[in-house]
Amino acid sequence: MNRVYIKTYGCQMNERDSEQVASSLRDRGYSIVDTEHDADVVLLNTCSVRDQAEQKAIGKAGYLKKRKVENPNFVLGVMGCMAQNHGSSLVDRLPDLDLVVGTQKFHRVPDHLDNLIQSMNGQGPRPSSIVDLAEEAGSQNTIRDHIGKAGQVSAFVSIMQGCNMNCAFCIVPKTRGRERARPIEEIVDEVTGLAESGVKEITLLGQIVTSYGRRDFPVVGGKSPFVQLLERIQDVKGIERIRFTSPHPRGFKQDLVEAYRDLSKLCEYVHLPLQAGCNKTLRAMNRPYTKERYREIVDSLRAVVPSMYFSTDIIVGFPGETEADFAESAAFFDEIAYDMAYIFKYSIRTGTPAETMPDQIPQEEKERRNQVLLDMLHKSSLARNESLVGTTEQVLVEGPAKKGDKLVGKTRGYRNAIFDGSERLKGQLVDLKINRATASTVYGDLVLAGVDA
Ligand code: SAH
Ligand code: F3S
Numbered sequence: 001m002n003r004v005y006i007k008t009y010g011c012q013m014n015e016r017d018s019e020q021v022a023s024s025l026r027d028r029g030y031s032i033v034d035t036e037h038d039a040d041v042v043l044l045n046t047c048s049v050r051d052q053a054e055q056k057a058i059g060k061a062g063y064l065k066k067r068k069v070e071n072p073n074f075v076l077g078v079m080g081c082m083a084q085n086h087g088s089s090l091v092d093r094l095p096d097l098d099l100v101v102g103t104q105k106f107h108r109v110p111d112h113l114d115n116l117i118q119s120m121n122g123q124g125p126r127p128s129s130i131v132d133l134a135e136e137a138g139s140q141n142t143i144r145d146h147i148g149k150a151g152q153v154s155a156f157v158s159i160m161q162g163c164n165m166n167c168a169f170c171i172v173p174k175t176r177g178r179e180r181a182r183p184i185e186e187i188v189d190e191v192t193g194l195a196e197s198g199v200k201e202i203t204l205l206g207q208i209v210t211s212y213g214r215r216d217f218p219v220v221g222g223k224s225p226f227v228q229l230l231e232r233i234q235d236v237k238g239i240e241r242i243r244f245t246s247p248h249p250r251g252f253k254q255d256l257v258e259a260y261r262d263l264s265k266l267c268e269y270v271h272l273p274l275q276a277g278c279n280k281t282l283r284a285m286n287r288p289y290t291k292e293r294y295r296e297i298v299d300s301l302r303a304v305v306p307s308m309y310f311s312t313d314i315i316v317g318f319p320g321e322t323e324a325d326f327a328e329s330a331a332f333f334d335e336i337a338y339d340m341a342y343i344f345k346y347s348i349r350t351g352t353p354a355e356t357m358p359d360q361i362p363q364e365e366k367e368r369r370n371q372v373l374l375d376m377l378h379k380s381s382l383a384r385n386e387s388l389v390g391t392t393e394q395v396l397v398e399g400p401a402k403k404g405d406k407l408v409g410k411t412r413g414y415r416n417a418i419f420d421g422s423e424r425l426k427g428q429l430v431d432l433k434i435n436r437a438t439a440s441t442v443y444g445d446l447v448l449a450g451v452d453a
Contacts, residue, residue: 010047148197195238210251277332317366
């Protein structure tokens with residue numbers, strides 16, 4: 001009765017929330033298993049950003065409920081964004097759900113499961129579903145006790161919850177609530193603990209990290225709370241690399257640009273969501289910047305670190321995006337020459353302002369625009385990776401590659417790197433002479449100075 005499988009959909013924040021739920025369940029005596037087949041309890045941690053992600057989870061829940069026929073005590077739960085988005089109407093649609101837990105209630109999962117299982121073991125009728133979706137002040141502070149797993153090289157650390165922006169297409173403010181920051185000291189303690197357990201790379205997570213603590217903590221010496229946090233993490237012994245996702249162009253000020261110059265551990269890779277490269281579309285999306293301002297940020301980052309890598313999120317087929325608007329957006333996208341990009345076809349989200357906007361774009365047209373950007377991305381990422389051939393890149397070794405007997409790691413620019421070497425190198429920083437590249441991966445040979453390969 002106590003084997004739990006957690007399936008995670010969506011973003012890295014969801015991954016991190018699932019880890020947290022898993023660790024709190026382990027503390028309560030549950031065991032976390034790797035496949036749904038071995039589990040007595042399946043929890044789906046869901047995503048609502050696009051319809052497709054919700055449909056996947058609904059399909060999965062529909063499939064899993066059959067397990068109840070053979071095992072009446074099988075427990076099925078839905079957590080996270082889709083739970084928050086649809087609330088108790090989810091139980092109307094999926095009456096077999098035992099547990100529906102919102103984004104501010106992850107820490108309550110062990111109690112709810114205990115209660116469900118206890119009443120199932122009793123003689124009485126099967127308990128009704130537990131639905132827990134309320135807001136909870138301070139829920140961001142329930143994220144803690146994050147201990148690196150043995151051999152873990154890289155870890156996500158959640159620094160805040162929620163988002164106060166109102167992008168016209170986005171459901172996240174509804175599912176994740178208002179911005180709430182964790183205190184700097186708690187985050188630094190968590191990172192220190194991770195470093196002590198062997199973690200070398202930290203990725204700070206938040207929906208809008210550039211807003212981190214801006215109402216809770218003062219600006220000091222011209223530096224925002226987020227930059228102050230980066231400086232503190234730079235000082236944590238054992239941490240070799242710092243990354244974060246995602247900043248917002250509006251909050252990307254000079255102090256953050258200069259952090260790339262001043263903080264040696266901050267990797268020269270910026271994920272800076274663009275959403276559209278056309279001012280008319282940006283306005284319609286309620287994104288408070290212009291493409292010219294975005295370009296300024298890119299230029300100022302390239303001025304301090306010429307080799308800076310750029311990644312983005314961009315949406316094609318936003319309502320009212322004409323052929324000319326898209327052409328403008330695509331030209332801007334091409335001009336930045338992104339190293340990585342997540343290209344999304346606009347998906348209608350019920351309750352958002354864009355839902356009722358006129359001139360929705362047909363699906364085939366979204367597909368076409370998507371492909372145009374994918375082709376551009378392929379070219380720019382291939383060109384960038386090819387430019388690395390013949391150079392030496394620092395790689396953090398993650399471990400054995402999926403295929404063959406090679407090792408895999410990441411460069412500071414977040415390129416996948418594949419090479420020959422001993423598994424003992426896992427967790428180490430090595431130098432790699434690059435000899436071949438594709439759009440997604442670079443290949444090379446270890447530079448064997450002081451390295452026991
Ligand atoms: N601020 C968050 C954004 C979360 S949503 C972050 O930067 O991590 C992640 C991405 O999904 C957004 O940047 C946007 O490009 C995309 N997205 C959000 N709503 C969408 C929608 N309705 N249709 C298509 N893509 C969407
Ligand atoms: Fe969504 Fe815009 Fe916030 S994309 S998460 S509302 S910055």
